Amino acid sequence: MSEKSTKSFSRKDFLKTAGSGVILAYFGISLTSCSGNVTDASSSTNVDTSDPNSPITINGDVITVDLSRSELEDLNESGGWLLIRDAQTLLVNIDGTFFRAFTSVCTHANCSVNWQFDGSNFICTCHNSKFDTSGAVTQGPATRDLEEFTVEREGNTLTITK
Numbered sequence: 001m002s003e004k005s006t007k008s009f010s011r012k013d014f015l016k017t018a019g020s021g022v023i024l025a026y027f028g029i030s031l032t033s034c035s036g037n038v039t040d041a042s043s044s045t046n047v048d049t050s051d052p053n054s055p056i057t058i059n060g061d062v063i064t065v066d067l068s069r070s071e072l073e074d075l076n077e078s079g080g081w082l083l084i085r086d087a088q089t090l091l092v093n094i095d096g097t098f099f100r101a102f103t104s105v106c107t108h109a110n111c112s113v114n115w116q117f118d119g120s121n122f123i124c125t126c127h128n129s130k131f132d133t134s135g136a137v138t139q140g141p142a143t144r145d146l147e148e149f150t151v152e153r154e155g156n157t158l159t160i161t162k
């Protein structure tokens with residue numbers, strides 16, 4: 001599955017093109033980059049958390065995600081994932097109902113926005129380190145696992161605590 005980002009794509013266009021694979025990357029307000037020639041994260045959703053109607057709210061170290069919102073419908077499927085840039089957080093749906101969340105600050109050289117997900121591994125495209133869905137390093141140059149955050153689910157609401 002390709003994770004190339006085409007920012008001019010509408011969300012629906014992307015989902016049509018993406019087929020059964022579910023890849024969502026959440027774009028926040030600010031973009032950061034690390035040195036080198038890097039690829040931006042895959043994106044099919046552009047949600048502004050400063051919007052009072054955002055399905056994602058950030059309050060300090062607590063992030064709330066409303067799974068019932070249409071903008072995030074594909075996150076309900078196994079393999080759905082988000083990069084919540086404003087909270088430096090990766091979120092992945094493990095099996096259709098169970099979610100895990102991790103820091104998006106790569107343990108190699110602190111890139112935080114250049115992420116892809118191949119269905120099994122998060123890939124930091126700054127230098128292509130890979131981490132599985134438990135946050136463990138599966139390919140260097142990173143040598144340390146991603147810090148995991150707590151995810152609690154109540155109905156369609158996820159609460160991530162950093």
Ligand code: FES
Pocket residue numbers: 034106107108109110111124125126127128129141142
């Ligand atoms: S910062 Fe180098 S692989 Fe992530």
